[in-house]
Amino acid sequence: MRDQKFYLHSPDTAPTDLIKTCSDFPPVSPYRRFPFSDIPKTTQDLYQSSIFRTQYLVESPSGDSFIVIWCMAGGKMEKETSRLMCDTKGFMVFKQDHGKKLCSYTQDIGDLCIFLGKNESFCVSATKYPGLNPNSVYFEGSETGFGFYELSSNTVHDLTHLAPFSTFYLWLAPLE
Template sequence: MLGRIVKLSSSARNPGLCLVHEQRLFSTAATPYMLLRSSNAVEERLVSIDCFDPRKQETVKIPVPEEMQESVTIGSSRGWVCLRNIHDSSVRLTNIFNPAAKVVSLPPLPPANVVKVSNMALSASPDDERCDCVVAVKFLAATIGLCRPGDSGWTYIQTPEVPAEKSNVMYSVTDQKFYLNTCHSLSTTSSIFPPVSPYPRFHSKENVGLLSLSCRAMPYLVETPSGQPLLVFWFKEKSGSDPEKSESSFLVHDLRKSRHTRDIGDLCIFLGDKNEAFCVSATDYPGLHPNSVYFGSSDSGLGFFDLASQTLHHLTDSTTPDSMWLAPLH
C-alpha cells in the first residue's frame, strides 16, 4: 500500500522559497508544552489533553475540538498537533492554543494496525499564506508520506531502512528541504514537493567514547532561531535499579563549526517521542533553563540536561508512550 505513488488532486507546482519568520499569534501559546496523557476519555473520546508547562512546572488542561475527540495524536510540528481518527484513519491538524482552534483536514492515512507513524513535520504553518505548507509523515516502516492541505491523497516515498527507534523527519527552513535521519543515500527531486535528504554527517574522534557506552543514541537535527544547524545525540543507558527506565545524556554537534559543544548560549532544545525537534531562546521564554536540552519520553521521564555541567534534572515522571513537545505557536 505504501510503496505506490498516490496521485494528487492539486496541480503540480514549484513552490517559491519562504524564509519569513512567523510571528506568534496567541499569548497563551507562548511557551513550549509537553503533551501528556489524555484525560476525561469516555467511550474512546479524547475530550481534553494534559499539557505540562516546564516554565511554571505545572499541568494545564486543553480541550479537544469535538470533531477530533475520537482521534489519537501522531505528531506535532510548529505548534500544530496532528491526530488520526481511530475509525476511518482521517487526519487533522489543529493549533489547539489558538482562540478559534483552527482544524485542517488531510487525506486518510493507512490504518494504525497496518503501519505506525514515527513523527511528522510541517514546512510551514497552515495559517501562513506567505509560505507553502507541506506535511511530511514518517512511518516506522521505510516510508515517508507527503501532501498539502487540500490534496486528495498522499504521495508515498520509499526510504532506506532505519531502526524504528531512530526514525524521524524534520524540515529545514534555511535549506528548504526535509531531512531524514538515515546514513544511506537518499535524495528526492520533485516539481511539487521539497526534496527529502539524509541528515548531514560528520566524522569526529570526540564522540568515540560516548558511542562505546552500553546505550543507544538517536540523532536529531534541529535549527536554532537564527537557522544554525545542530545535530543532537540522545544517549539512553538502561537504569540498573529499573530495567524499564533509562538514564539520558546528550551531545550537541555544531555542524557549521564541525565540533561538539557544551555551550549553545541561551538556547533550549526540545526532544520528544513524536514531536519535530525544535529550539527556542530562554531569554524569550523566562523560566526555561538556558544552555539545556529538554527531553520527554516514556522510558526517560521528563526533564532537562544542562550541557555546561552535564547534569540531568527530572521535572516529572508523568509521561506516557508517544509523549511530545508542542512548540510555541507561531
C-alpha cells in the first residue's frame, strides 16, 4: 500500500465514498479516475460497436497506472458446451497522468505485458519472461478463450479457440 489505504475502483461514477466499513477494517477510499483524452475516432468506434465492455485498473512494476477497457462482440451459443462465447474485438489502454489529471489513450506500453481475467489484473516486463510479446494485453475468460492483443497493430491472437470448460481460469502473477 502506497499510503496505508484501501481503494475501490468503479468503472463509472458510482459513489464509493458512501461505503462504511467496520471499525476493525482500515479506511476505504474511492479511487479517483481521471477523464479520458486523445481518443482516436477508430478507437471510439471500437468502443461504441462493442456489446460487452469490461474495465480494469492495472499498475505497472514501475508504479504507472493504466485503465484498460476490454471490448467484446456479441456472443454466440457454443453447441458442444451450451455456453455463450464472445469474440474479443480489442482493448483500449489509457495511461493515467497524475500531474495533468488525465488518462491519455496509448498504443505503446513499451516492454510491458498486461494480464486481464476474472481475478486481479497485473503487469510484467516481457524482457523478464521470454516468450511474452511486449506491448500486448493477455486475456483469459471462459467466454473468450485465451489470447493476446498487440496494441501497436490492433491484432487479436487467439491462443485457444475455446477455453476448456471450467468455472474460472485465473492468471497468476509470477512470484518475484
